[in-house]
Amino acid sequence: MTYLDHAATTPMLPDAVTAMTTHLNEALHARGNASSLHTSGRRARRLVEESREEIAAALGARPSEVVFTAGGTESDNLAVTGIYLARRTPQRRRVLVSAVEHHAVLETAQWLVEHEGAELTLLEVDAFGRVHDDTLRAAIAGDPGSVALVSVMWANNEVGTVNPVRELATTCAEHGIPFHTDAVQAVGAIPVDFAASRASALTLSGHKLGGPFGVGVLLLGRDVPCQPVLHGGGQEREVRSGTLDVTGIVATAAAVRVSVAGRAEQAERLAGLRDELVEAVRAVVPDVILNGDPGQSDVDGAPSRLPGNAHFTFPGCAGDSLLMLLDARGIECSTGSACTAGVAQPSHVLLAMDVDTDLARGSLRFSFGHTSTRADVRAVAEAIGPVVERARNAGLVGARRRVEVSAR
Amino acid sequence: MWTRGRAAVRRPVAEGMTAVRVLAAMSGGVDSAVAAARAVAAGHDVTGVHLALSAKPGTLRTGARGCCTVEDANDARRVADLLGIPFYVWDFAQRFDEDVVADFVAEYAAGRTPNPCLKCNERIKFAALLDKAVALGFDAVCTGHYARLSVVDGRAELRRSADDGKDQSYVLASLRPDQLRHAMFPLGGSVKADVRAEAASRGLAVADKPDSHDICFIPDGDTRAFLDRRLGQRPGELVDDETGEVLGAHTGVHGFTVGQRHGLGLRVPAPDGRPRYVLSLEPVSGAVRVGAAERLAVREIVAERPVWPSGDALAGEVDCVAQVRAHGGTAPAVASVVDDRLVVRLSGELRGVAPGQAVVLYRQDGAGDVVLGSAMIAATS
Numbered sequence: 186m187t188y189l190d191h192a193a194t195t196p197m198l199p200d201a202v203t204a205m206t207t208h209l210n211e212a213l214h215a216r217g218n219a220s221s222l223h224t225s226g227r228r229a230r231r232l233v234e235e236s237r238e239e240i241a242a243a244l245g246a247r248p249s250e251v252v253f254t255a256g257g258t259e260s261d262n263l264a265v266t267g268i269y270l271a272r273r274t275p276q277r278r279r280v281l282v283s284a285v286e287h288h289a290v291l292e293t294a295q296w297l298v299e300h301e302g303a304e305l306t307l308l309e310v311d312a313f314g315r316v317h318d319d320t321l322r323a324a325i326a327g328d329p330g331s332v333a334l335v336s337v338m339w340a341n342n343e344v345g346t347v348n349p350v351r352e353l354a355t356t357c358a359e360h361g362i363p364f365h366t367d368a369v370q371a372v373g374a375i376p377v378d379f380a381a382s383r384a385s386a387l388t389l390s391g392h393k394l395g396g397p398f399g400v401g402v403l404l405l406g407r408d409v410p411c412q413p414v415l416h417g418g419g420q421e422r423e424v425r426s427g428t429l430d431v432t433g434i435v436a437t438a439a440a441v442r443v444s445v446a447g448r449a450e451q452a453e454r455l456a457g458l459r460d461e462l463v464e465a466v467r468a469v470v471p472d473v474i475l476n477g478d479p480g481q482s483d484v485d486g487a488p489s490r491l492p493g494n495a496h497f498t499f500p501g502c503a504g505d506s507l508l509m510l511l512d513a514r515g516i517e518c519s520t521g522s523a524c525t526a527g528v529a530q531p532s533h534v535l536l537a538m539d540v541d542t543d544l545a546r547g548s549l550r551f552s553f554g555h556t557s558t559r560a561d562v563r564a565v566a567e568a569i570g571p572v573v574e575r576a577r578n579a580g581l582v583g584a585r586r587r588v589e590v591s592a593r
Numbered sequence: 594m595w596t597r598g599r600a601a602v603r604r605p606v607a608e609g610m611t612a613v614r615v616l617a618a619m620s621g622g623v624d625s626a627v628a629a630a631r632a633v634a635a636g637h638d639v640t641g642v643h644l645a646l647s648a649k650p651g652t653l654r655t656g657a658r659g660c661c662t663v664e665d666a667n668d669a670r671r672v673a674d675l676l677g678i679p680f681y682v683w684d685f686a687q688r689f690d691e692d693v694v695a696d697f698v699a700e701y702a703a704g705r706t707p708n709p710c711l712k713c714n715e716r717i718k719f720a721a722l723l724d725k726a727v728a729l730g731f732d733a734v735c736t737g738h739y740a741r742l743s744v745v746d747g748r749a750e751l752r753r754s755a756d757d758g759k760d761q762s763y764v765l766a767s768l769r770p771d772q773l774r775h776a777m778f779p780l781g782g783s784v785k786a787d788v789r790a791e792a793a794s795r796g797l798a799v800a801d802k803p804d805s806h807d808i809c810f811i812p813d814g815d816t817r818a819f820l821d822r823r824l825g826q827r828p829g830e831l832v833d834d835e836t837g838e839v840l841g842a843h844t845g846v847h848g849f850t851v852g853q854r855h856g857l858g859l860r861v862p863a864p865d866g867r868p869r870y871v872l873s874l875e876p877v878s879g880a881v882r883v884g885a886a887e888r889l890a891v892r893e894i895v896a897e898r899p900v901w902p903s904g905d906a907l908a909g910e911v912d913c914v915a916q917v918r919a920h921g922g923t924a925p926a927v928a929s930v931v932d933d934r935l936v937v938r939l940s941g942e943l944r945g946v947a948p949g950q951a952v953v954l955y956r957q958d959g960a961g962d963v964v965l966g967s968a969m970i971a972a973t974s
Binding site: 576579 | 640679681683684724725728729730
């Protein structure tokens with residue numbers, strides 16, 4: 186099995202599994218609610234707070250800035266909705282988000298337009314999918330006082346392009362506008378320091394960096410106003426109510442600690458594999474297009490592209506054909522962002538990058554992670570030629586009408 | 594698992610064949626589920642595919658239309674899980690809209706009565722899907738249709754289903770031999786009750802799922818309202834076919850079908866008090882001609898663009914049985930090809946023969962009537 190879809194989810198890190206199972210075994214005989222006042226409750230609370238401190242330390246945040254949620258989607262929803270509602274006035278309704286955000290941000294912003302009177306501006310990106318500070322400044326300039334919130338992802342989940350987050354956040358800070366960044370793909374892959382970034386809020390997801398499903402974090406600056414989305418017992422600074430998932434939190438903290446500590450070494454290894462893969466695919470399929478930043482420069486001292494991301498367009502092929510043919514050969518990758526119906530829609534990220542619709546349909550993302558090896562690269566290098574040839578025969582049928590073939 | 598090159602993809606599917614690579618089209622209904630299960634049981638290398646035919650599928654099923662919602666896709670996925678086969682959703686929404694829905698609307702606008710299921714088989718399942726499947730290395734597309742298909746020495750023979758009530762040979766009769774050679778209908782020899790029982794015994798959750806009815810892309814079942822939305826109002830007159838008298842007004846010929854009795858909106862009864870029926874539709878003038886039941890009687894049908902599933906065109910005058918709509922409407926006939934058109938003389942008479950529907954010819958046979966050919970009804974007399 187060649188698993189090259191680590192951007193969707195990655196196998197759990199052994200330390201995270203140990204942390205999780207240790208706590209689950211303890212729960213066989215004693216378990217406390219972290220909000221309880223007795224000994225068991227205090228024990229649970231201590232684990233949560235130690236986890237909070239561990240995560241804060243790994244990411245340049247203060248422990249009080251760590252808000253636990255049930256995942257990246259919830260963190261994005263909380264940041265975008267919560268900050269908007271807290272800052273909304275009749276004169277301050279603009280929300281600026283990049284055109285290539287994850288749906289968790291895009292759909293939330295759209296919902297605010299439809300239900301809470303927000304005015305949405307999609308920040309344009311360049312051909313690599315990057316938001317430039319000029320674009321943000323231009324969008325703010327007209328009327329800085331009318332902007333409730335800006336949200337730009339740290340690194341794009343599809344094409345891997347890294348944004349100049351510190352520069353963008355600084356621009357927002359100059360105008361007193363809160364800046365949220367979805368760093369789900371960035372944490373553990375490139376250097377992420379919350380304080381240095383000057384961001385007001387930052388989303389991360391446990392399972393993307395080797396932790397369990399169902400745990401997310403929103404780093405939320407102490408002075409950033411945020412209305413709760415979930416109401417209840419007032420946990421987590423009264424911003425996010427709900428009994429804390431102690432087991433999941435402990436495991437997530439372990440995953441954050443290990444992935445951030447090993448990040449530099451891992452990043453170098455994965456970038457090496459990624460470059461080998463790009464070279465190998467180009468050798469077999471000369472007209473292949475690598476989407477996103479080429480990854481040969483840096484952004485604010487960090488790589489300009491996620492080290493483990495290779496996103497290709499294979500002209501004349503349908504992504505779903507490529508995916509199925511590779512799957513049949515034991516190679517697992519992605520056509521881009523998943524859709525609830527399981528239908529591969531042309532990616533909004535590629536469309537925002539001005540990629541032609543048919544080319545967008547012929548795209549595949551290979552994403553490396555901590556279990557990836559050179560054997561994975563070799564497997565793709567061997568399979569990709571015949572797979573692309575066969576997918577080209579099938580063409581874009583389905584998406585486009587073809588001339589009838591009289592003699593099949 | 595996959596052989597390279599294109600040689601292998603030409604392998605026809607034949608009786609008693611060895612294992613081949615099969616793409617099972619899975620709507621989420623019980624029939625396609627059991628069809629896929631039988632293909633797996635026969636030892637074939639099966640991959641399940643659900644066709645997404647709507648650009649904006651509903652989340653949950655409403656009513657008895659089993660194919661177009663996310664819930665139906667999930668039902669199909671659960672069957673694939675149980676069968677242990679790979680499963681994908683393929684987006685054919687644009688092709689379906691162009692080749693089936695747009696055609697459906699245009700046909701009604703032209704005063705004809707189309708059969709979208711037939712068109713879907715002809716253009717989507719056994720064309721777009723089959724083309725893609727074959728190009729990707731599959732040998733056959735398997736569906737849950739009720740029709741018996743055998744391919745012997747590369748010759749396709751399509752027969753009626755063993756279940757008279759469910760027979761779908763009518764909507765498959767316009768497939769060419771090169772399409773049928775790569776088709777597989779594992780349910781052809783079964784009756785529906787047995788298929789449901791088999792689904793239950795295989796533990797498939799869709800065993801009790803209601804049959805789908807009507808047209809999948811009109812979830813509320815209101816064809817007239819759907820056409821009104823697409824075509825707008827195109828007012829015209831209801832005219833007495835005998836006297837030429839204008840009996841009323843209507844909002845578009847697309848609201849009518851030849852043979853229709855109800856919903857004509859006539860306030861004045863016929864002088865003799867007998868019910869009146871739609872006799873013909875004139876899209877240019879907008880006239881809907883109505884008259885007595887006996888004026889609906891048709892004795893001769895001229896049909897265009899004949900297709901011969903076996904590959905053999907009719908030779909001379911052939912005794913056969915003609916069927917003029919998906920369910921019912923059969924009569925003994927003598928058919929021949931004249932100037933590339935099919936001329937069908939009925940030995941009895943049929944009513945409600947609507948241009949735009951297919952006329953399908955069968956040769957009677959104790960082992961299931963054999964489809965001789967199909968063509969689109971152009972004119973009747």
